[in-house]
Amino acid sequence: MDPAIPAFTPGEADTHVHTRHSCDxxxxxxxxxxxxxxxGLRALVLAEHVDFDPADQGYGYYDAExxxxxxxxxxxxxSEFRIFRGVEITYQPQYQDAIxxxxxxxxxxxxxxxxxxxxxxxxxxxxxxxxxxxARDQRRAYGDYLGEVExxxxxGLFDCLGHLDLCKRYGHAYYGPMDRALFAPQVTRILxxxxxxGMYIELNTSGLRQDPGEPYPSLGVxxxxxxxxxxxxxxxxxxxxxxxxxxxxPEMLAAIRSPWSSS
Numbered sequence: 001m002d003p004a005i006p007a008f009t010p011g012e013a014d015t016h017v018h019t020r021h022s023c024d025x026x027x028x029x030x031x032x033x034x035x036x037x038x039x040g041l042r043a044l045v046l047a048e049h050v051d052f053d054p055a056d057q058g059y060g061y062y063d064a065e066x067x068x069x070x071x072x073x074x075x076x077x078x079s080e081f082r083i084f085r086g087v088e089i090t091y092q093p094q095y096q097d098a099i100x101x102x103x104x105x106x107x108x109x110x111x112x113x114x115x116x117x118x119x120x121x122x123x124x125x126x127x128x129x130x131x132x133x134x135a136r137d138q139r140r141a142y143g144d145y146l147g148e149v150e151x152x153x154x155x156g157l158f159d160c161l162g163h164l165d166l167c168k169r170y171g172h173a174y175y176g177p178m179d180r181a182l183f184a185p186q187v188t189r190i191l192x193x194x195x196x197x198g199m200y201i202e203l204n205t206s207g208l209r210q211d212p213g214e215p216y217p218s219l220g221v222x223x224x225x226x227x228x229x230x231x232x233x234x235x236x237x238x239x240x241x242x243x244x245x246x247x248x249x250p251e252m253l254a255a256i257r258s259p260w261s262s263s
Contacts, residue, residue, distance in 0.1 A: 005109055018048060033083060044081075204236050222256055
């Protein structure tokens with residue numbers, strides 16, 4: 001795929017921000033824009049949630065006309081700061097055709113594909129999360145999640161893979177830190193697929209504010225991606241509040257470059 005976003009240096013653009021156009025955020029778009037400028041960013045992507053499963057809490061929430069109205073207000077000719085219209089789509093294999101048509105018709109600047117569900121279980125919802133993780137050990141729970149990520153990458157529907165190992169956010173309470181050795185071959189397959197498909201991969205800094213205390217994916221996985229020849233790394237804050245826009249970008253970029261930091 002060939003997204004409309006120009007090639008910013010990683011860390012210059014926050015490629016994953018949610019505003020009131022997403023079901024789980026109340027942030028005003030103007031506040032997100034102001035925060036991005038204050039952080040010294042050059043660009044911002046409003047990547048609002050889109051869900052295709054009628055059982056999902058965000059199903060039917062996305063309002064394309066309301067989003068277009070926001071962008072009509074924000075886009076200023078010749079402005080040095082750029083703002084882009086994106087979406088974060090919850091990937092489920094059974095909705096591939098609907099996703100493909102939605103993306104084609106929407107003509108978005110940026111399309112993130114993310115996994116939030118494994119089969120019928122939405123691991124981000126407390127009641128389903130409890131059922132999912134208590135019925136599985138870490139190997140199966142995370143392995144099944146990463147299996148869905150493999151399908152996402154293979155689909156070729158998206159510009160960017162969002163928060164590769166988000167499962168560790170919710171599984172942390174049940175298993176503690178993720179045992180990365182258990183999933184190394186699976187993660188490598190995902191990374192090779194990302195490179196082969198020409199996708200971007202997101203270093204999502206929201207994990208630094210959450211239980212894992214590390215980004216999605218870990219810095220070690222990002223380094224493996226780079227070692228495999230990947231050159232399409234972007235940073236996303238997954239912000240739902242102004243104070244989180246561009247969160248920890250300088251620290252993460254510095255850590256990637258530090259040979260002694262292997263987390």
